[in-house]
Amino acid sequence: MKKIQVLTDFLEANDAIALENKRVFDRHKILVLNLMSSPGAGKTLILEKTIEKVKKDFKFAVIEGDVATSNDAKRLAKYDIPVVQITTESFGGACHLDANMVRKAMERIDLSKVEILFIENIGNLICPAEFELGEDGKIIVMSLTEGEDKPTKYPVAFRNAELLLINKVDLLNHLDLNLKLLLQNAKKVNPKLKVLQVSAKTGVGIDTWIEWLKKEFQLKRKKQNR
């Protein structure tokens, strides 16, 4: 029982900081999205393609989470937007970002100049799902190659997300995959989950995803202007 108690306290402490982060984001009317996925699902490439397309419409910033390396931060820094890399190697190799790490990263960004903040979480479908960061919503990026059963195998992540971006749909014809079953499994775990199919490589579906993003941004502005 003690172990569970400690875990609960730890999550509660995290959630309290997440709430503070959220207040700061809200004050600045920043839409904050927490992107979670398995390793190599294509989060960074999706962000690259998105920022490339609409960098004139929005002021973006990115907080990058990785166990090691700052490869992804370098890939995004070329768009001349604020990018802060968190590597958890120095935190015992933590398998997820937490609200305190995000708070530290926020201090290094001029939030008055940001409209949309992407938090690219560490490649892992389990631990990140448990930790609130202060975001408006969670997005799961999943590579089509990962198979039909991932929503049922990693239910917490899928249950807490607003949007599932199925990436690499250009590979559909080269896979033994039952897409219908994948969609059914996603809806079973989270009936409210919005699903979009994209290929960051070919550009398929990216416009629809950007429409979703714009709508979310407008919703956030409306809410904060009330």
Added chain:
Amino acid sequence: MKKIQVLTDFLEANDAIALENKRVFDRHKILVLNLMSSPGAGKTLILEKTIEKVKKDFKFAVIEGDVATSNDAKRLAKYDIPVVQITTESFGGACHLDANMVRKAMERIDLSKVEILFIENIGNLICPAEFELGEDGKIIVMSLTEGEDKPTKYPVAFRNAELLLINKVDLLNHLDLNLKLLLQNAKKVNPKLKVLQVSAKTGVGIDTWIEWLKKEFQLKRKKQNR
């Protein structure tokens, strides 16, 4: 400092149980391999193809780790071998197997009738790498679709493994992937890492992987017969 101390104690306790597991496995001359990967890299399909091919040559058993579902155990049970499913959902959704879970699973297998035991770890490239289970070796299964940088991004897992199985190589021509760079990154993180390219779907490379397995099995037998 206190947090790190607790973590160290916890890992030490795990390693002590792992050592006990190893002694039991050694007494039964069982080759034990711990398979780690991202979600959906194809561990289960590789095991299916392997067991299908050489089930007459070896007595297999499998311990399956998942957060939720027993899909993979069901897939393997059809080969009429002992399969024990561990779902960590009831352990607070743990993101890895630990030595104690494996010990419990071992109690449900008649070890005198096993020659090769596969432990299919939870789909996650971070946490499982820290927990010894009592295995002879760790194998990383990686889908080619995950990209060149995974060894440098998840260094602990790659550093501790004996073998890297790059799966889904049938997709090579459909990906923007620099295979040479992937191999370089793997060797940079772990110069001793053996690398094999396979496609569980088409069967490419499966024979070479089985040769590796046979050699490891013979090595283990030799060691235990000394």
